[in-house]
Amino acid sequence: MQTWGRMGSLFFSDEELGKKDDDRKPTKLPHMRSQWSPSSAARLPQSRVLKRLAIALVLGLCLYLFIHNIPADLPIRDRRRPVYNHLDDSELEPLPPKPKPMPKLRPARPHSSKPTTKDEPPVPASGSYNGRIQFKNLGASLNAISETNGEYNANRNVLFAASSLKSAAVLLPIACQMGTMLRSYVHFALMSRSEIAFEELRAVNGVADSCEIIFHDARVDHSASSADTRLGTAVTRAFFHIHSYMHPQVVIVDGSSLEETFFLEGVRVQVPDMEVPLIELDADAPTQLSWITKLDSASLAAWDKISIDILIQASSGASGSLIRLLKSLAAADYSSGSVPHLTIELPHKVDPPTAKFLETFQWPPASVYNPTHAKQLTLRHRISSSGLTEEESSVRFVESFWPANPGHSHVLVLSPQAELSPRFFHYLKYSVLEYIHSNAAVVQQWDSRLLGISLDLPPTHLNASEPFVPPVKKVAKSRATESDESTSFLWQAPNSNAVLYTGHKWVELHRFVSRALELQRKTKPPLPAIFADKAISKRYPSWLEHALKLSRARGYWTLYPSQPTAGNLAVVHSELYKAPEEYEADLRKTPEPAELSLTPGPLLESLPGDGSLLHFDDMPLLLWDGTPTNLVGLDASAADYAAEFRRAVGGCDSLAPDDLIPRASVGDLFCTRDD
Known part of the structure; x- marks a missing residue:
């Protein structure tokens, strides 16, 4: 207690200590209370004043050094968005949406996502960037589909996915036909290197609102300048997030030579772990397999079981x-x-x-x-x-x-x-x-x-x-x-x-x-x-x-x-x-x-x-x-x-x-x- 008393005296005046002691001691008579006056502060020992000034200077210096050396290159962490550490997946813990009762078949359409622009550090030349993986636009659309009951393993979600814009042009008409049947919730995820805006993608491929397609921008940050290995890893992780929020009953992709190799390799690695069928359409699919647009999600879920x-x-x-x-x-x-x-x-x-x-x-x-x-x-x-x-x-x-x-x-x-x-x-x-x-x-x-x-x-x-x-x-x-x-x-x-x-x-x-x-x-x-x-x-x-x-x-x-x-x-x-x-x-x-x-x-x-x-x-x-x-x-x-x-x-x-x-x-x- 004596040590604490000595340390405390460096930070508190005698009068303040007296006040704390008063809280613990019986109340004294008025004539026994100490009287304070401006002159009493002047009578404090000079050595004690110097100690206080020295400590204040040390604390100020420490605070200045701490603020001056705060890292300035860390991006703001948006907890709504899926973010990966490039070398360690264990940091990702996506929060499932709260269960909701079964809605009407058509959900509210999430807003089309256009790549956001923020002040970001420069990246290396095209095809060589291999930094930390981050999906800047995927979280918003995944959070918007809670009405499709994606938190449950059995639902009516069907997922189309593409990386190549040529493959997207093959899949989107098929997805549109399926969406107009109103038998399933039809989703389309883009995992492309291209930075095309979704409004332009829809317009080029003639996708009207009547198609009833829910779009997801699953492109990784810096996709245009990323190495193929980074894009392939991003594909597997994007599917992991989509599966956590959507639980699609089937995944449909373009398996022809039009599609990117890194995308198909990532799909073939990740989708089997999702335990859902993977349908790879060939070049003749728009004519020979057009009947799949008439099937519902439950039928397509049995695709590879027959x-x-x-x-x-x-x-x-x-x-x-x-x-x-x-x-x-x-x-x-x-x-x-x-x-x-x-x-x-x-x-x-x-x-x-x-x-x-x-x-x-x-x-x-x-x-x-x-x-x-x-x-x-x-x-x-x-x-x-x-x-x-x-x-x-x-x-x-x-x-x-x-x-x-x-x-x-x-x-x-x-x-x-x-x-x-x-x-x-x-x-x-x-x-x-x-x-x-x-x-x-x-x-x-x-x-x-x-x-x-x-x-x-x-x-x-x-x-x-x-x-x-x-x-x-x-x-x-x-x-x-x-x-x-x-x-x-x-x-x-x-x-x-x-x-x-x-x-x-x-x-x-x-x-x-x-x-x-x-x-x-x-x-x-x-x-x-x-x-x-x-x-x-x-x-x-x-x-x-x-x-x-x-x-x-x-x-x-x-x-x-x-x-x-x-x-x-x-x-x-x-x-x-x-x-x-x-x-x-x-x-x-x-x-x-x-x-x-x-x-x-x-x-x-x-x-x-x-x-x-x-x-x-x-x-x-x-x-x-x-x-x-x-x-x-x-x-x-x-x-x-x-x-x-x-x-x-x-x-x-x-x-x-x-x-x-x-x-x-x-x-x-x-x-x-x-x-």
Whole structure:
């Protein structure tokens, strides 16, 4: 305490110390209080005054040196903007926006960002600057999109990004078309070396307000003079920030030679870490992939999850048809996804032309980019030389495929008589994304009834004797007139010519065939009429009869294209027709139905309306025999057939109501409780 008293005396007068002591001591009488006068200050010791002056001078000198040496080259830190230290990313901690309730689809548009100008230190010559990374205009636009629910992993945000102005000119019209559909929040991020103002970028590319695009200036500071390595690092970090604030469901870029190398390298490094699909459009994208503008964010989020296998059941004496089919497959455009795995079921006796063709047949095709040189072709050659029975043929074919993930793995069944258009794969992927993965499909559970998606339009009914006339849709031409227009439709009848079966339904068909054949083997003749009677002509393979029974019992349907669309997808030739092996001895010569001609062209032009796929509610619906119906009628027909099926297999009277609920194990149809 004595030390503190001595130190304190250097800074406080005796009177002030006395005042502090008064606060702690009992109050004294007035006559005992010290009296202050100007003369009392003069009586202070001279040494104490000198000490105080010396200390004041030292403090003043220290304060002057501190102020004079404050660094003047540090920029003002704007906490709203993402700022990186060039060598250390750990300093960045972006603050997520506060959660807000789901707004209407269109958010308020953030103001276009024009590069700000501040007093900045000079930078080195063009292409050599490698300083600290800072995004001066990105924070404002990211903070303005909180209404898009970007803080949540699942939202409706779709991101287009570009560095090259030429690539931006390719992407902006596509983004504009998608934005006008009002199915997603469409964003465009520019990570360019160019200092072009966004107003000029929009004007040059004809981007009007009606395009509904939200722009983000993700250019790094000093972009025009930056080294490529700095720009590449800035790309990865810009995507990190965008992902934190936006969580886009898909990233779409121009993957052609128009785009900057540093940008594509950065995108390919960062986007996989975001765990979202990366769509790299090629030079033909504006025409060949224009259908992606019709899809919503949920569909595009499943872009790289879809897997499609192709399954062909070849027969002896039909080498010409098989070779024509394989050539059409090799000539198709697979730019919308990975090339399907191809399985060919060969008979015991393989024709010499077929064997010679397969020796040099390359799959994936040489025209498809395949850096790993992986082979996607499986040939299965039957051992037995005896003819197949119906049961053996069905088992062998259905066993040829099993979906690893039924929700995303599907199989395209092709007859050797089929020939495909170069656009067939685009249509399949477009339809799968829309009818299985879109927001509308998930909400309305469209996939619960979708057995398959056909590429061709059969000329006859399943009995192969009655011509099939596709339904039409009434379209109003004016207030007083209507006209019939070709349309896609839903038919309870399955197909084996060229049809994609969904993974879930193939699993169910697999189990249905297994239990049906097991029941037939255990049942003494005669078989119940539900098994013995054939509703499908022997021109079709035997497994299709099982697919029809399943479809009738469940109320499933197959999606068929309109006549103009079918002509742009696939055609089934009849001049080289070969009967299924199991029916070769029974099938007599029948009149050949008229076939459609293949007229390949732009996909969207062959679709009705503006190229958007119709909702199931807007399509005509047919029972298996071609009778027009509605959803209520379909359900009633399915309930009647399922009840008849259960009576035929026997033992269903003892089942409780819960046991009759349809399930993938089909145990409710075969009166067994094991799933």
